[in-house]
C-alpha cells in the first residue's frame with residue numbers, strides 16, 4: 638500500500654492539504670456534495686492506490702467518477718494495469734478515462750485485485766455498508782470480495798451511526814420470476830412495504846440490472862451495530878430491530894435472491910488471514926464532509 642503524505646495526517650484532513658491542482662475555479666463552482674465526493678476520492682486514492690497495481694476494482698455511481706479522476710491525476714504508469722468494472726456504467730467510465738477494462742469473468746482464476754474502490758449508500762460505525770442504490774450490487778459485491786483491500790468513498794450524507802438511518806431501504810437483486818415470492822418473505826421478516834424498483838422510464842416497468850434481474854427495495858427499522866449487541870440486544874429481529882449480519886443472512890437465504898445490498902462480515906485482510914481472498918466490508922471508508930474536510934473510518 639502506498640503511504641502518501643495524506644496518510645500522515647490522522648482522522649480529518651482539511652482542504653488546504655489538497656494540492657493546488659484541485660483548487661481550480663471548477664472545483665469551487667461544484668455543489669458542496671460534489672466537492673466532498675471529489676475531496677474524499679483524492680485522499681482515498683492517495684492513501685490506497687498502489688503505484689505498481691496490476692488489478693484494480695472500479696465501482697459504480699457518481700462518486701467513483703472522482704476516484705477515476707484521482708487515479709489519472711496520480712500520473713502513475715497504468716499501462717500494465719487492468720481495471721475491473723462493476724457494471725456497464727463503470728466499464729464506460731474506465732474506457733472513457735483511457736484505462737484498460739477487464740470484465741470480472743476475464744480475471745484469471747485465483748487472481749486477487751490489489752484494491753477495489755466503490756461508493757456506498759450508507760455506512761455504519763462498524764463499516765457495514767448498504768449498496769445497490771445504483772442497481773449494481775451483485776457485481777459490486779463479487780469485485781469487493783476479490784480485492785485485497787476494499788475502499789469505500791462517499792460524501793457526508795452516507796456517514797451514519799446505523800444502517801437505515803438516512804437511507805430507508807435495503808436493495809436486493811432478485812430473479813424476476815421469484816420477485817413476488819421474495820416480497821412476501823421480506824414482509825415475513827418485518828419489512829414494511831418492500832417494492833420492486835421501477836425503471837427510470839415508467840413505460841418500461843421494473844428496472845433491470847446488468848444481470849437482467851430486478852431490484853427490490855426493502856425498508857426495515859434502523860439496524861443494530863456491535864455496540865447494541867454488546868449492550869445486550871440479541872439482534873434477532875423480535876422487535877423489528879435486526880443485527881446487520883443476521884438480517885443479511887436471512888435475506889440471502891430466500892430462494893430467488895441473487896444478492897443482498899448489505900456489505901458486512903470480514904474485511905479483505907481478515908479474510909486473507911482466514912485463508913480466503915477478500916471481504917465485503919471495507920478496510921477503510923472516506924467521507925467528504927460539508928466543511929471541506931475528509932473523515933476516515935478504518936476497520937478495527
Ligand SMILES: O=C(CO)[C@H](O)[C@H](O)COP(=O)(O)O
Nearest residue numbers: 698699700756769770771773
Ligand atoms: O451501490 C452503488 C450502486 O449500486 C453505489 O456505489 C452507491 O449507490 C453510491 O452511489 P453514489 O456514489 O452515486 O452516491
